[in-house]
Amino acid sequence: MSWRQIYLVLKREYITRVRSKGFIWATILVPVGFAAFLGVIVFISVWESDTSFEIGIKDDTASVASSLAEMNPARYRDLTMLTADSLRNMVQNESITGYIIISEENITNEKDLELIYSGSGGIQLLTSVRSDIREVIREERLKRANVSEEIQQIYDSSIGLESRRLTAEGQEEDDDTLFLSAVGMVMGIIIFGAIFSYGGYVTRGVIEEKTNRIIEVIASSVRPIELLTGKMAGVGLLAITQFGIWMIAFFGLSTLAGPIAASFMENQSGAMNPEMSETQAELPAFLDFPTLETSLFVYFIIFLILGYALYSSLFAAIGSASDSDTDTQQLMLPVAAPIFVAYFIMLHAWRSPDSMLSVISSMVPFFSPILMTTRIAITEVPFWQIGLSIVLMIVAFAGTMWLSAKIYKVGILSYGSTPGFKEILKWIKQ
Amino acid sequence: MTTIDVNNLTKQFGDTKAVNNVSFSVEKGRIFGLLGPNGAGKTTTIRMINYILPQDSGTITINGLKVGPATQKMIGYMPEERGLYKKMKVGEQLVYLAQLKGLSAHDAKDKIRYWLKRFDAYDWHSKKVGELSKGMSQKIQFIATIVHDPAIYIFDEPFSGLDPINSELLKQIIIELRSNGKTILFSTHRMEQVEQMCDDICLFNNGKVVLTGNLRKVKKDFGKNTVLIEFEGDPGFLDELENVRINNRSTNFAEIRLLEGQNHQDILRKAMNASDIHKFQLVEPSLNEIFISTVGEDNIKNKEVLA
Numbered sequence: 001m002s003w004r005q006i007y008l009v010l011k012r013e014y015i016t017r018v019r020s021k022g023f024i025w026a027t028i029l030v031p032v033g034f035a036a037f038l039g040v041i042v043f044i045s046v047w048e049s050d051t052s053f054e055i056g057i058k059d060d061t062a063s064v065a066s067s068l069a070e071m072n073p074a075r076y077r078d079l080t081m082l083t084a085d086s087l088r089n090m091v092q093n094e095s096i097t098g099y100i101i102i103s104e105e106n107i108t109n110e111k112d113l114e115l116i117y118s119g120s121g122g123i124q125l126l127t128s129v130r131s132d133i134r135e136v137i138r139e140e141r142l143k144r145a146n147v148s149e150e151i152q153q154i155y156d157s158s159i160g161l162e163s164r165r166l167t168a169e170g171q172e173e174d175d176d177t178l179f180l181s182a183v184g185m186v187m188g189i190i191i192f193g194a195i196f197s198y199g200g201y202v203t204r205g206v207i208e209e210k211t212n213r214i215i216e217v218i219a220s221s222v223r224p225i226e227l228l229t230g231k232m233a234g235v236g237l238l239a240i241t242q243f244g245i246w247m248i249a250f251f252g253l254s255t256l257a258g259p260i261a262a263s264f265m266e267n268q269s270g271a272m273n274p275e276m277s278e279t280q281a282e283l284p285a286f287l288d289f290p291t292l293e294t295s296l297f298v299y300f301i302i303f304l305i306l307g308y309a310l311y312s313s314l315f316a317a318i319g320s321a322s323d324s325d326t327d328t329q330q331l332m333l334p335v336a337a338p339i340f341v342a343y344f345i346m347l348h349a350w351r352s353p354d355s356m357l358s359v360i361s362s363m364v365p366f367f368s369p370i371l372m373t374t375r376i377a378i379t380e381v382p383f384w385q386i387g388l389s390i391v392l393m394i395v396a397f398a399g400t401m402w403l404s405a406k407i408y409k410v411g412i413l414s415y416g417s418t419p420g421f422k423e424i425l426k427w428i429k430q
Numbered sequence: 431m432t433t434i435d436v437n438n439l440t441k442q443f444g445d446t447k448a449v450n451n452v453s454f455s456v457e458k459g460r461i462f463g464l465l466g467p468n469g470a471g472k473t474t475t476i477r478m479i480n481y482i483l484p485q486d487s488g489t490i491t492i493n494g495l496k497v498g499p500a501t502q503k504m505i506g507y508m509p510e511e512r513g514l515y516k517k518m519k520v521g522e523q524l525v526y527l528a529q530l531k532g533l534s535a536h537d538a539k540d541k542i543r544y545w546l547k548r549f550d551a552y553d554w555h556s557k558k559v560g561e562l563s564k565g566m567s568q569k570i571q572f573i574a575t576i577v578h579d580p581a582i583y584i585f586d587e588p589f590s591g592l593d594p595i596n597s598e599l600l601k602q603i604i605i606e607l608r609s610n611g612k613t614i615l616f617s618t619h620r621m622e623q624v625e626q627m628c629d630d631i632c633l634f635n636n637g638k639v640v641l642t643g644n645l646r647k648v649k650k651d652f653g654k655n656t657v658l659i660e661f662e663g664d665p666g667f668l669d670e671l672e673n674v675r676i677n678n679r680s681t682n683f684a685e686i687r688l689l690e691g692q693n694h695q696d697i698l699r700k701a702m703n704a705s706d707i708h709k710f711q712l713v714e715p716s717l718n719e720i721f722i723s724t725v726g727e728d729n730i731k732n733k734e735v736l737a
Contacts, residue, residue, distance in 0.1 A: 002499060005530060008526065008529050008530055009530075012526050016515075208515075209515075212515060213511040213512060214515055215513075216477075216482065216507075216509035216511055217508075217509060217513070217514075217527065217574065219480075220480045220481075220482055220505065220509070221502055221503075221527070221530035221531050222530055413477075413482070413483070415511075
């Protein structure tokens with residue numbers, strides 16, 4: 001292998017791509033898209049409660065309608081004086097969303113209530129109405145049973161759970177598990193996306209050389225393994241450049257956006273009930289990036305690079321065996337499958353990062369990039385696990401690179417029908 | 431002095447022997463033609479000489495060196511399937527290709543400037559290849575092949591797909607290269623190009639070499655046993671001739687190869703009876719005829735593409 005040749009290939013791959021309009025636009029648009037995405041999240045959380053669904057209550061017992069109206073005046077309206085028929089009419093001409101008729105039986109016996117409504121509001125409306133109704137009926141029952149104030153309070157109680165982490169050094173820290181879980185999941189998804197998009201660059205780059213028919217000229221100057229290595233390294237460097245730009249943009253954006261969003265949230269939350277404002281006030285913490293450990297970012301980059309290296313060698317092999325983008329589809333399946341499996345395991349690992357499934361699958365080289373990153377973000381992963389997974393990935397990379405070099409060498413000079421797996425196996429054996 | 435030496439070269443793809451125990455040698459400063467119908471194994475042989483494909487057995491040496499990355503740099507190769515990076519600028523692309531052949535960026539730029547000027551293509555320097563016409567990009571392809579000033583040039587079917595202007599240009603380049611002492615090997619399935627340019631030839635059929643040597647000598651060895659006849663009148667007499675093979679026949683022209691026992695004077699007499707003779711010449715057989723009579727008419731693969 002000649003490093004000079006690899007360097008020349010790398011340089012060309014990198015420079016032509018980094019100057020391309022597609023790259024420049026993607027680099028600009030992704031942070032803009034991210035900012036827009038955050039904006040949308042803030043917007044949703046602020047304006048979500050705005051749409052109100054009015055429910056008419058015809059309370060024949062005259063005992064719970066008032067407490068419901070008190071609980072959420074915007075939602076419940078005491079319409080006891082109307083007949084069932086006129087309530088139906090109101091629903092039909094959309095002046096209320098629905099109505100509930102409460103009779104004595106509903107309070108004394110365990111008889112289910114019925115909400116007659118237009119169907120709008122979705123599950124969220126149904127759940128909140130259900131819990132509201134349960135609460136007022138339980139209160140009413142307690143009242144009728146003449147229980148003491150004390151017992152009523154017991155029923156009203158709702159104990160929270162706060163958590164703090166105790167480190168090995170004996171220091172207690174604020175527990176950011178919720179926040180870190182979100183970070184872990186986002187990082188896993190980013191690696192998932194990065195493997196596919198940069199791997200796709202490699203595949204298309206290989207196909208482009210084949211369809212341009214320049215490959216034979218190149219092959220008369222460069223060994224296939226040098227070309228393959230240079231190509232993968234060039235696109236890898238491109239990935240690092242792009243992520244570097246994004247991270248800088250991200251830190252810049254979050255230091256700016258954090259305070260702005262926080263002040264915005266404060267104004268809003270004052271108007272809401274106290275329980276709501278507590279959860280709302282935590283949202284800006286999502287933008288409070290600097291509390292993350294640097295080591296997490298280092299691992300993120302390491303696993304991103306290793307994951308890219310592992311998969312891009314296979315993506316290059318796919319490209320070499322195909323004549324066009326559409327040809328790649330049938331060959332893509334066995335390479336894409338482990339990435340998707342890792343993604344689905346991540347959706348589990350995100351909630352339970354220390355389960356047997358999470359631990360074992362995070363050490364499988366093809367899953368590590370996504371799963372180990374997620375786990376490192378969320379939980380305390382023993383160093384031997386991280387180290388072992390890195391070693392295993394390097395070993396696996398040597399394997400895929402060997403395999404891919406064999407396929408690539410034959411593939412780049414084969415034109416015509418896309419080979420099946422049987423034929424590719426023959427190439428490997430050659 | 432032998433520049434390219436090919437010895438007992440064999441390459442198999444699956445069950446087919448694409449190249450079967452092939453040996454030939456290319457002398458320094460000469461134009462060597464690799465001939466044969468499509469599928470005869472020419473491209474496979476050329477790829478092995480360029481160290482693009484590994485051989486199954488046999489040896490190839492270039493200036494005494496076994497083929498490898500070092501010999502690749504001695505060769506300027508233009509494959510049959512030509513192409514360039516469409517999205518790259520002409521100048522940058524040529525620098526890249528020259529650097530891959532071992533030139534420094536600075537030397538490459540100087541040489542590229544020279545060749546672009548010489549081909550009246552200097553204005554295209556900053557254009558993307560995708561914006562060039564087909565003829566223009568063919569010129570760029572020539573430059574890419576010769577820019578690093580190698581000692582050996584290999585062209586695989588160089589004239590296929592070229593427009594007449596570029597075809598002529600390439601011929602000039604090849605002849606100029608030879609007069610500068612360079613060695614040229616090219617392959618073709620079109621025999622008449624060989625007759626005009628080659629010093630030495632090697633005939634391929636079905637992966638095997640059927641004939642190799644100096645073109646003049648090969649022709650001479652076949653003797654003057656071919657008649658070129660130009661006439662006006664009924665060409666029916668041609669069909670009545672026996673023990674001949676008519677190769678290149680049109681309404682008032684024919685190339686007639688005399689087979690055993692046939693006398694050219696008899697043909698002349700028959701022709702005179704039937705038509706008006708404008709020209710009657712006894713010549714050495716064409717390469718096409720040599721090829722057919724060496725291989726045997728029935729053994730030629732892809733006969734229809736042989737012209």
